[in-house]
Amino acid sequence: MNSKRNRFSRRQFLRSAAATAGAISLFSIVPRNVLGGPDNTPPSEELTKAVIGVGGMGQGHLDMPGSRLLAICDVDEEHLRTTLQKVGPGVKGYKDFREVLERRDIDIIHVVTPPHWHALISIAAAQAGKDIWCEKPMTRTIAEGRKVIEAVQRNKRIFRINTWFRFEDEYYGFGTKIEPIKRLAKGGLLGWPLKVTLNASTGFDWKLDGWAGQVNPKPQPVPPELDYDFWLGPAPYKPYHPHRVHQSFRGYWDYDGGGLGDMGQHYLDPVQYLLDKDAESPVEIEADTPQQHPDAVRPWWRVRMKYADGCEIILDAVNKDTSAAFLEGPKGKLFKNFESDIPDIRKKLAALPKLDPQLTDFAEAVRSRKKFALNEENGHRSCTIVNLAKAAVKLGRPLRFDSAKQEFIGDPLANRMIDEPMRAPWHL
Numbered sequence: 001m002n003s004k005r006n007r008f009s010r011r012q013f014l015r016s017a018a019a020t021a022g023a024i025s026l027f028s029i030v031p032r033n034v035l036g037g038p039d040n041t042p043p044s045e046e047l048t049k050a051v052i053g054v055g056g057m058g059q060g061h062l063d064m065p066g067s068r069l070l071a072i073c074d075v076d077e078e079h080l081r082t083t084l085q086k087v088g089p090g091v092k093g094y095k096d097f098r099e100v101l102e103r104r105d106i107d108i109i110h111v112v113t114p115p116h117w118h119a120l121i122s123i124a125a126a127q128a129g130k131d132i133w134c135e136k137p138m139t140r141t142i143a144e145g146r147k148v149i150e151a152v153q154r155n156k157r158i159f160r161i162n163t164w165f166r167f168e169d170e171y172y173g174f175g176t177k178i179e180p181i182k183r184l185a186k187g188g189l190l191g192w193p194l195k196v197t198l199n200a201s202t203g204f205d206w207k208l209d210g211w212a213g214q215v216n217p218k219p220q221p222v223p224p225e226l227d228y229d230f231w232l233g234p235a236p237y238k239p240y241h242p243h244r245v246h247q248s249f250r251g252y253w254d255y256d257g258g259g260l261g262d263m264g265q266h267y268l269d270p271v272q273y274l275l276d277k278d279a280e281s282p283v284e285i286e287a288d289t290p291q292q293h294p295d296a297v298r299p300w301w302r303v304r305m306k307y308a309d310g311c312e313i314i315l316d317a318v319n320k321d322t323s324a325a326f327l328e329g330p331k332g333k334l335f336k337n338f339e340s341d342i343p344d345i346r347k348k349l350a351a352l353p354k355l356d357p358q359l360t361d362f363a364e365a366v367r368s369r370k371k372f373a374l375n376e377e378n379g380h381r382s383c384t385i386v387n388l389a390k391a392a393v394k395l396g397r398p399l400r401f402d403s404a405k406q407e408f409i410g411d412p413l414a415n416r417m418i419d420e421p422m423r424a425p426w427h428l
Contacts, residue, residue, distance in 0.1 A: 047363055049133075050100045052121060053112035054083040056247050057135060061110055061162070062087055064133070066363030073100050076246075077225040095227060097121055101128040108133060108366065114255045116235045119144035120426060122159070123151040131158040131366050136265035138376075138383035140256065142406055143419035145380035145387075147428050152376045158365050160372040161379035163266045166273040167360045172266070173203025174326060175337035180349055181327065182274040187352040189342060190329030193309055196271050197324040199316035203336050204267050206259040206317040213251030213258075213296025217241035234422035238295070251297050257390040258297035259317070264386035268313070269374065272385060274327075275311050278378040281403040282385065283308050287392035300393045305385065308403065315389060391417050 050071035073094040074080050080093040094100050109125040110133040119139045125132050138161050139145040152159045165171050171178045198204040219239035222228045228240050235254040250256040282305035289300035303315040325333035332342040358373035365372040392399050400409040408414040
């Protein structure tokens with residue numbers, strides 16, 4: 001088969017990837033691990049991957065068990081140069097992600113860009129027949145998340161969010177994995193509804209000062225190695241300042257949402273899981289915060305979110321409630337290190353049923369074409385919690401949210417944050 005006849009040009013790909021999520025592509029590039037290459041190589045062969053974005057976070061994701069790195073991509077030539085030296089021969093560097101997606105020999109795209117690029121690249125990768133491993137937060141807006149779901153499922157792709165605390169590793173500073181907490185909540189030992197508090201006393205640091213933006217930073221010359229216009233991509237044009245890019249971009253609303261964007265999905269996805277809320281979102285959101293700047297994220301104090309059944313999530317960024325339990329219900333409380341006011345809680349926990357197994361090996365999910373444990377659907381819902389909190393903080397007023405329609409109730413300004421326009425020519 002002539003590979004040139006089955007590849008999008010970058011211009012063609014831009015038109016396809018920027019089309020509305022409901023549009024039907026003329027054809028899809030199916031990865032070789034699904035159908036086999038020209039020599040009918042079976043799907044059990046080694047998977048191949050590319051990493052898009054090899055700055056600070058990208059350096060930690062050059063390896064993936066069960067896969068081989070073939071390409072890296074970054075709009076900063078210095079990032080490319082130093083990373084190519086690190087990974088050695090056999091890996092090619094690119095500045096334009098669309099060139100990476102044209103390669104038929106790549107199975108998996110790992111999206112390690114700032115969040116304002118996550119949806120565009122994930123959708124384009126799905127249209128190109130690639131499976132997607134995306135960094136958190138999944139998307140910068142709620143509408144972007146819905147469109148990623150549509151593209152992934154329409155193109156029959158495997159998708160995962162790179163936060164793993166719902167199924168492995170200790171849950172940050174809490175002192176245990178999430179599995180026993182989930183069993184405790186599901187078994188009703190604390191009663192229902194439940195309240196979850198995330199603050200320094202329960203093991204969670206929101207990193208407020210570290211992710212604050214600079215107000216009106218003085219424009220500076222763009223470094224020659226950086227394609228700043230491409231780095232901005234769909235984000236509104238703002239004059240270059242080094243604090244806007246690379247390691248400090250999270251401090252600006254155009255690209256992320258401060259500590260909420262950085263740690264939010266890591267902290268909140270396990271909460272969504274233990275509350276069994278993978279198919280719904282909070283319906284009431286309110287924030288206690290100083291007035292926010294329209295460009296630079298400023299430190300906030302507290303966010304309260306409530307579900308339709310009365311379950312609550314409290315984000316206590318300033319650790320106001322030092323005696324708070326991580327998990328509290330009408331029958332008892334659970335604190336850090338699995339301490340509780342319920343007598344013999346570990347003994348009672350041991351008598352509860354085990355949880356159903358989850359598919360937590362991404363390479364296995366890709367080969368078997370079975371949905372990964374943290375995928376486009378439940379990942380979108382946990383990212384929606386982050387985006388609801390961001391909206392309440394930025395607007396500084398209580399919000400009501402329709403979980404089924406995924407829109408705010410009676411608040412046009414808040415709803416404009418759900419589906420923000422992108423800078424031309426980029427759009428969903």
